[in-house]
Amino acid sequence: MRLISTNICKTSDIGVNNNLFGGRMLSWLDEVAGTLAAEEACHQNMVTLKMDEVLFKKAVKVNDHIRIYGKVINVGRSSVGLYLEARRFDFGSRNEELVCSTKMTFVKVDDQGHSMPVHPDVREQLIIKIKNQKNSG
Numbered sequence: 001m002r003l004i005s006t007n008i009c010k011t012s013d014i015g016v017n018n019n020l021f022g023g024r025m026l027s028w029l030d031e032v033a034g035t036l037a038a039e040e041a042c043h044q045n046m047v048t049l050k051m052d053e054v055l056f057k058k059a060v061k062v063n064d065h066i067r068i069y070g071k072v073i074n075v076g077r078s079s080v081g082l083y084l085e086a087r088r089f090d091f092g093s094r095n096e097e098l099v100c101s102t103k104m105t106f107v108k109v110d111d112q113g114h115s116m117p118v119h120p121d122v123r124e125q126l127i128i129k130i131k132n133q134k135n136s137g
């Protein structure tokens with residue numbers, strides 16, 4: 001899994017109980033995952049089809065640095081599946097603590113918004129990458 005972005009929780013991101021607003025985290029995940037999906041599918045127009053369950057395990061407070069990691073976990077004809085983790089980074093201990101994780105599916109679309117196939121060469125490369133990831137645990 002690789003680091004895709006770091007987001008800082010700002011006062012404008014705060015919701016109830018001085019915690020990061022859950023919708024803000026979902027927005028970060030969606031945007032970041034969209035960039036990863038585009039990179040992996042080698043195509044700029046990737047739309048969010050699906051987001052799996054998101055369990056917010058830890059509260060995020062103002063000035064927390066949230067690192068979002070991701071990897072591709074499957075590829076279909078037109079879709080790309082991703083696994084994502086948001087982790088809070090502690091600069092003192094250099095530890096990362098899992099805040100939430102989820103799976104998302106993106107679909108490659110044309111200018112009219114219709115699904116279109118991932119290029120066969122790209123698909124083949126992704127299948128190899130996913131297999132290698134599984135083999136390396």
Ligand SMILES: CC(C)(COP(=O)(O)OP(=O)(O)OC[C@H]1O[C@@H](n2cnc3c(N)ncnc32)[C@H](O)[C@@H]1OP(=O)(O)O)[C@@H](O)C(=O)NCCC(=O)NCCS
Pocket residue numbers: 047048049050075076077078079080105107109113114115
């Ligand atoms: C994404 C979208 C173009 C797919 O349209 P569609 O008519 O379902 O297209 P297809 O039938 O070709 O399916 C596309 C892919 O989605 C997958 N899919 C469709 N419904 C699914 C579901 N319920 N769960 C998982 N995958 C699903 C299909 O299996 C297919 O994947 P594959 O090509 O890798 O096998 C269409 O649903 C859409 O425009 N959605 C809105 C996207 C959007 O605006 N997102 C932003 C958030 S509001």
